[in-house]
Amino acid sequence: MSIRIATWNVNSIRVRLPALLEWLSSSNPDILLLQETKCQDVDFPRAEIEAAGFHVVFHGQKTFNGVAILSRQPAESVVRGLPGDESDPQARYLEAIIDGIRVVSLYLPNGNPVPGGKYVYKLDWMRRLTARARDVLTGDLPVVLGGGL
Numbered sequence: 033m034s035i036r037i038a039t040w041n042v043n044s045i046r047v048r049l050p051a052l053l054e055w056l057s058s059s060n061p062d063i064l065l066l067q068e069t070k071c072q073d074v075d076f077p078r079a080e081i082e083a084a085g086f087h088v089v090f091h092g093q094k095t096f097n098g099v100a101i102l103s104r105q106p107a108e109s110v111v112r113g114l115p116g117d118e119s120d121p122q123a124r125y126l127e128a129i130i131d132g133i134r135v136v137s138l139y140l141p142n143g144n145p146v147p148g149g150k151y152v153y154k155l156d157w158m159r160r161l162t163a164r165a166r167d168v169l170t171g172d173l174p175v176v177l178g179g180g181l
Contacts (some may be wrong), residue, residue, distance in 0.1 A: 035133065036118035039065040041179035046070075049077050056084050060103050061128055065178040069098030076100070091126045099126040099137040099179070106130070116160035124157070128169075133167070134168055138179030 038061045042048045045066065056064070069076070069092050076090045081102055091112040101107060104127035107128035114125035124139040138161070143154030168175050 035063065036061045037062055037063045037065070037135065037176055037178065039067070039137070039180070041067045041136065041139075041180060043068050043112075044070040045098070046075065048079060050079060052139045053080065054085055056081075056086065056102070061102075063133075063176075065135065066100040066102065067098075067137060067139035067179045069096060069100050070095060070096060083172070089126065089128055091123045093121065093123040097123045097139055099123060099139050101126055101128050101137050102131070103135075104126075114157065114160050115164055117156070120157075123154075125161075125164075127164075129173065132172045132173060132176045135177070136177045136179075137170075138177060140181050141178065142181050158181040 039124040041106035042052060069152050071088065071094050072094045073090060078093060079090055081088045086102040086104065087106045088100060088102050089107045089110050090100035098145050107130050109129045113120060124141065127134065127136045141150065141154040165177065
């Protein structure tokens, strides 16, 4: 069995929706990890993506960040937000099990400027990511971590 998994920093899903739908049709991935969707959950273009034959889970916030997972098979065991700090308002981590594979869409913080609050946040976020990666990598399922800055 082969599965096609792709990742894309979409830089505003509502602006890039026509290009996204065209790419989904021509490339036909099984799973697509999106970053920087830049929209609140209520504004996510779920209907258009589902009409293209994909299931979708998302974790967004207004104007910044945001991650999503599009898949041919339904997602299970969805985790919205990086575990370890329930007060973290930034939508940078989304995890789900799809067709027996644990997939994670990541949008890492850049931490600029140094020193400063954004840098402190990045270091804490990376510590939490390391802890979560250790947890999921010791499980029974294959794992794909995808995304970027």
